[in-house]
Amino acid sequence: MALSGQQNLGAPLTRVLFIVLLAVSLVITTLYVREGSSGPLHAIQTNVQSLVAPLGSLGARAGSAAEGVGDAIENATTDDATVAELREQIAQLTEALVEAEEYRLENERLRETIGLIDMYQIEGVTGEVIGRSTDAWNQTVTLSVGSDDGVTAGLTVMGGSGVIGQVVTVTPGSCVVRLLTDPQSGAAALIQSNRAEGIVRGSLDGLLYLENVDADVVVNVGDVVLTSGLGGSYVRGLLIGEVVRVEGQVGSATRRIIVAPNGRANLMEEAVVVFDATTTGNVIMANPASGGDNGSGDSSGGNAGDNSGDASGGNVGNVGGNVGGDSLGSDTSAGGDSGEGGGA
Amino acid sequence: MGNENRLAATIVGAVIVVVLQILVAPYIAIGPAVPNFIMGFVLAVCLARSAPAYILAFVLGMVDGLLSLGPLGAMAFLLLLAAFFVTRAHVAFNNDTLFMPLTILGVAVFLIEVCYALLMVGTSISAPVADALIYRALPCAIYDFVICAITYVIALRVYGRPEQSPHLTQLR
Numbered sequence: 001m002a003l004s005g006q007q008n009l010g011a012p013l014t015r016v017l018f019i020v021l022l023a024v025s026l027v028i029t030t031l032y033v034r035e036g037s038s039g040p041l042h043a044i045q046t047n048v049q050s051l052v053a054p055l056g057s058l059g060a061r062a063g064s065a066a067e068g069v070g071d072a073i074e075n076a077t078t079d080d081a082t083v084a085e086l087r088e089q090i091a092q093l094t095e096a097l098v099e100a101e102e103y104r105l106e107n108e109r110l111r112e113t114i115g116l117i118d119m120y121q122i123e124g125v126t127g128e129v130i131g132r133s134t135d136a137w138n139q140t141v142t143l144s145v146g147s148d149d150g151v152t153a154g155l156t157v158m159g160g161s162g163v164i165g166q167v168v169t170v171t172p173g174s175c176v177v178r179l180l181t182d183p184q185s186g187a188a189a190l191i192q193s194n195r196a197e198g199i200v201r202g203s204l205d206g207l208l209y210l211e212n213v214d215a216d217v218v219v220n221v222g223d224v225v226l227t228s229g230l231g232g233s234y235v236r237g238l239l240i241g242e243v244v245r246v247e248g249q250v251g252s253a254t255r256r257i258i259v260a261p262n263g264r265a266n267l268m269e270e271a272v273v274v275f276d277a278t279t280t281g282n283v284i285m286a287n288p289a290s291g292g293d294n295g296s297g298d299s300s301g302g303n304a305g306d307n308s309g310d311a312s313g314g315n316v317g318n319v320g321g322n323v324g325g326d327s328l329g330s331d332t333s334a335g336g337d338s339g340e341g342g343g344a
Numbered sequence: 345m346g347n348e349n350r351l352a353a354t355i356v357g358a359v360i361v362v363v364l365q366i367l368v369a370p371y372i373a374i375g376p377a378v379p380n381f382i383m384g385f386v387l388a389v390c391l392a393r394s395a396p397a398y399i400l401a402f403v404l405g406m407v408d409g410l411l412s413l414g415p416l417g418a419m420a421f422l423l424l425l426a427a428f429f430v431t432r433a434h435v436a437f438n439n440d441t442l443f444m445p446l447t448i449l450g451v452a453v454f455l456i457e458v459c460y461a462l463l464m465v466g467t468s469i470s471a472p473v474a475d476a477l478i479y480r481a482l483p484c485a486i487y488d489f490v491i492c493a494i495t496y497v498i499a500l501r502v503y504g505r506p507e508q509s510p511h512l513t514q515l516r
Contacts, residue, residue, distance in 0.1 A: 014398070021402040022424050028406075028417030033467050041416050048410040052366050059367035132370035135412035136378040136484050137464050168413075176413070183469045204471045204479040206376065 037168075050171030053142050056131030122158075123276040125149045129269055130174070139182035139202065141165075143271055146173045154233065156274045162239040162262030163187070163227060164271060175273070180240065180261055181206055188230035189240055191223050200225060200240055200259055208241065210257040219246050225259050235274050353502050354389060354400060361385040361495075362407055377483035382408045384491035385499075386423050387430055387452055391445050392499035394438075396431040398424060418463050426452045449492045457485040 032041045127145030145151050147170045155167045157177045165179040166187075178185055181202040189200040189210060198213035210225060223243040229236025241261040248255035361381040369379050382404045389397050405420025433448045461481035465473050 014396070018396070018398050018424065018428060021398055022421065025402060025405065025417040025420040025424060029415050029421060032416040045410050045413070045416055052411065055363070055366050056370075059371060132373075133412065134365050134369050134378065135380070135408075135414055136373070136376055136480050137460075137469070138413040140413060183471045204376070204469070204475045206479075 042169075046169045046171060046176075049142075049169065049176065050146075050174055053131060053171070053174040056142055057144070059131065122272065122274055124158075124272045124274040125151065126270050126272050127151075127175070129271060138184075139179040140168070140176050141179065141271075143175050143177055143273065144173070145273060146171050146175050148172045149273075150275065151175045151273050156227070156235045156238065158238060158272045158274055159262075159264050160269070161264075162241060163234065164261070164264070166233065167273060177271070181208060187234045187240065188228045189225050190228040191217070191219060191243070192226055193220075193223050194218065197228050197230065198257075208259040208261055210243070210259050213255075213257060215251050215253055215255065218250055219243055219255075219257050221246060235276075238274070350393070350503060354397070357385060357389070357499075357502075358400065358404060362404070362411075365408070365411060374487060375483060376479055377487040379487045379491045380408070380484070381491060381495075383419070383423065383426075383453065383456060383488055384495040387426060387449055387492050388495035388499040389503075390427045390430050391434050391449065391496055392503045394431065394434055396427040398427055401427040414460075415463065415467055418460065422456050422459055426456055445496060446493055449496060450489050453488045453492055454481075454485045457481040457488065 028041065032039070035041055125145050127143035127149070129141045130144045131142035133140040141164075143151075143157070151167060151170050153167050153170055156163060157165050157167060163180060165177045165182070165185060167175045168178045169176045179202070180187060180200065183202050183204050185202040187200045188197070190197045191210075191213070194217060196213050196217040196219070198210045201209050201211055203209055210219075213219065221243055225240045225242060227234040227236055227238045227240060239262050241259045243257055244260040245258040246255065247258070361384070364381045369381060372379060386397065386401045386404055389400060401423035402420050405423040406417065408419040408423075409416040430448055430452050433451075434445060437444050437448070458477065458481050461476040462473065464480075465471060465476045469476065
């Protein structure tokens with residue numbers, strides 16, 4: 001029967017057709033909602049998405065090119081005032097760069113002094129972002145690596161400088177990553193400075209919220225938030241972002257903590273699917289400020305291999321790798337650095 | 345335009361909107377609002393032909409569900425209902441101006457988005473209904489309405505003036 005062939009049918013048949021199609025779609029929706037993510041309807045959906053992924057990469061290239069053209073137009077029409085402002089910014093950034101380099105060298109010396117080698121060694125596979133979600137309700141990106149490259153559902157994905165999300169569906173040549181900012185996302189997290197644990201959730205307004213943090217924990221703007229690895233859904237110790245706003249007072253049950261994600265998933269840029277993150281360090285100092293540490297693995301035995309990630313990803317081992325840096329209170333970029341290193 | 349030509353135009357249009365949904369829609373999103381070309385096409389065809397395109401609504405609704413990570417079949421269900429009500433409203437209220445079809449389109453798009461938002465909140469997203477309406481349903485409805493209006497104007501040019509089919513005339 002042709003797509004719009006029902007104009008040739010009589011009115012009663014058209015009504016029957018309407019009711020039948022309505023019933024079929026309702027049954028399919030019900031089955032889809034009830035079957036769970038490994039059901040046949042989900043499998044069909046995944047397979048279709050794998051078929052259209054190459055098409056999506058075409059769109060991504062065009063979208064990336066369009067963004068470049070937009071930037072070029074903006075640059076070409078820049079006025080003198082903007083140029084002067086940009087020059088001033090360059091001067092400030094140069095100054096900041098020199099200062100940052102000083103801190104880096106100081107940091108390196110301190111680490112050597114106390115015998116800490118806490119760099120991550122991330123095992124993973126790097127893929128290109130080749131597509132975005134075609135609907136408004138799911139914040140996902142498609143990566144150009146799939147099960148052929150060893151990717152499985154549940155693995156953590158890092159952007160250039162932090163966690164961006166988790167693999168939700170995998171096909172041989174691509175995988176779909178649900179971003180942390182998606183309202184269906186949630187990652188067990190801890191605040192680096194005081195080791196307080198909570199859950200980072202996405203929301204419909206596009207912000208990340210740190211929830212379930214004890215009401216009496218002091219949270220400050222600028223505090224770094226890392227994955228805690230609890231529950232095994234994310235590899236432990238990777239950088240999520242930093243606290244940018246705290247609404248409400250300490251002790252208030254309705255306090256809202258807003259986190260700015262560090263990782264970005266830009267089109268045609270790389271992201272790393274993390275198989276494993278380990279440390280090579282053999283000395284881990286207990287964090288002096290970790291009163292509420294609960295023995296979560298960041299004291300002496302912290303780097304012995306907490307394989308809680310196996311629960312979801314199968315091959316996701318993880319270690320409290322950032323912890324040595326935490327005790328220094330200066331390792332805010334460790335996750336990002338190691339992410340790039342692991343991807344390379 | 346004869347029936348066969350209309351059918352061919354509808355199939356070609358359907359293929360084009362699916363390709364647009366895959367290739368273009370994600371990259372012309374404004375904030376959280378991603379345009380839904382599929383919805384716009386189905387509603388525009390129903391209005392331009394003044395006849396409910398049930399099979400088109402079902403097939404494209406299923407395609408929409410397959411392309412997204414949303415509940416499969418939900419958009420097909422909503423598009424079928426929309427096709428039915430849009431056509432009836434058009435037959436009942438059409439006054440040969442552009443205002444009435446656009447009003448019908450606007451209401452239909454808004455209701456589809458609201459129903460879809462409620463469905464998402466009920467099935468997969470743990471967020472307040474108000475957030476779902478404010479941050480997703482409303483922006484998407486506005487964007488989709490613009491897409492619908494453009495598609496309707498194009499469909500009118502392609503299909504010509506709608507003919508009243510006998511069984512729809514009986515609905516008045």
